[in-house]
Amino acid sequence: MVTASAPGKLYLFGEHAVVYGEPAVACAIDRRATVTVEARDDDHLRVHAEDLTLDGFAVEYGRDPGDADVDVPEGLVEAATGYVDAAVEQAREAADAPDAGFEVTIESDIPLGAGLSSSASVTVASIFAATRELGTELTPAEVAERAFQVEYDVQDGNASRTDTFCSATGGAVRVEGEDRRSLDAPSLPFVVGFDGGAGDTGALVEQVRDLGNEYGFAADTVEVIGDLARRGEDILLDGDVAELGRLMNFNHGLLSALGVSSRSLDAMAWAARDAGAHGAKLTGAGGGGCIVALDPGEETRTALQYSPDCEEAFRAELDTEGVRVE
Numbered sequence: 001m002v003t004a005s006a007p008g009k010l011y012l013f014g015e016h017a018v019v020y021g022e023p024a025v026a027c028a029i030d031r032r033a034t035v036t037v038e039a040r041d042d043d044h045l046r047v048h049a050e051d052l053t054l055d056g057f058a059v060e061y062g063r064d065p066g067d068a069d070v071d072v073p074e075g076l077v078e079a080a081t082g083y084v085d086a087a088v089e090q091a092r093e094a095a096d097a098p099d100a101g102f103e104v105t106i107e108s109d110i111p112l113g114a115g116l117s118s119s120a121s122v123t124v125a126s127i128f129a130a131t132r133e134l135g136t137e138l139t140p141a142e143v144a145e146r147a148f149q150v151e152y153d154v155q156d157g158n159a160s161r162t163d164t165f166c167s168a169t170g171g172a173v174r175v176e177g178e179d180r181r182s183l184d185a186p187s188l189p190f191v192v193g194f195d196g197g198a199g200d201t202g203a204l205v206e207q208v209r210d211l212g213n214e215y216g217f218a219a220d221t222v223e224v225i226g227d228l229a230r231r232g233e234d235i236l237l238d239g240d241v242a243e244l245g246r247l248m249n250f251n252h253g254l255l256s257a258l259g260v261s262s263r264s265l266d267a268m269a270w271a272a273r274d275a276g277a278h279g280a281k282l283t284g285a286g287g288g289g290c291i292v293a294l295d296p297g298e299e300t301r302t303a304l305q306y307s308p309d310c311e312e313a314f315r316a317e318l319d320t321e322g323v324r325v326e
């Protein structure tokens with residue numbers, strides 16, 4: 001039996017634009033998905049998910065998740081099993097054990113589909129744990145690449161390498177196409193607001209792609225987000241929190257123009273700014289989920305806690321540790 005964990009992450013700059021080759025800057029945070037994997041003596045997969053805002057359920061099936069016999073909506077089964085299923089397939093391939101079966105238990109304090117890379121963290125931790133359970137040790141970079149293949153397949157090609165690389169390596173990262181690097185970034189005063197909702201990453205990426213194909217100025221907006229991310233990277237390395245905040249506000253506005261914000265994400269961003277945050281923006285695919293604000297004091301978290309659009313507000317720290325054995 002092997003237990004591994006991997007951190008969630010938030011985007012400082014560049015989500016969506018990174019899918020089209022622009023740079024993105026993201027930071028791993030101290031919220032983790034923990035996955036325990038135990039080999040079975042048949043080729044079945046049993047997934048037990050806890051705390052994934054799914055209220056917890058267990059599902060067991062053969063090679064086809066369609067065989068699953070559970071008393072929960074199909075969408076939830078897909079959410080819990082889709083990434084794990086593909087991750088297990090990657091582990092079988094990496095360990096040259098095509099018939100390996102597993103008991104998989106997932107515990108996570110990363111809200112599902114809310115812009116903090118829950119799926120990437122589960123995928124990274126699953127591949128890491130399952131390969132070790134089969135006696136094969138992959139490096140974080142190898143895990144990241146296999147996890148990217150999982151996201152790419154599950155999200156119908158609508159994925160960049162950012163989420164999986166950041167979750168595998170930890171710390172702050174910059175991703176531009178296939179170029180992935182760690183950044184020596186200072187710790188930042190992150191405050192996260194979560195509206196209790198989720199977005200469909202694949203559908204939202206598709207929506208931005210369609211917009212860019214239809215309107216030149218939407219495609220230009222994507223390029224401007226790339227310019228912002230380049231500038232943001234320099235400012236991050238300088239540690240100028242006030243200027244970072246201003247650029248984050250700008251990035252949120254551009255994402256909003258691309259149609260991926262929502263009433264609650266906008267309301268939380270404004271609640272944070274009104275409370276004196278240096279800046280605030282949505283993180284991840286959008287549509288619902290989380291915003292990230294910068295505030296060293298308590299005002300932003302308090303304001304978010306009292307905002308009717310916010311279900312949970314919490315501080316987050318940069319987590320410099322990527323995937324690891326627990």
Ligand code: MEV
Pocket residue numbers: 014015016017018019115117158159160161162163201205284285
């Ligand atoms: C999703 O967390 C971030 C997106 O940029 C998609 C991706 O980069 O894979 C929307």
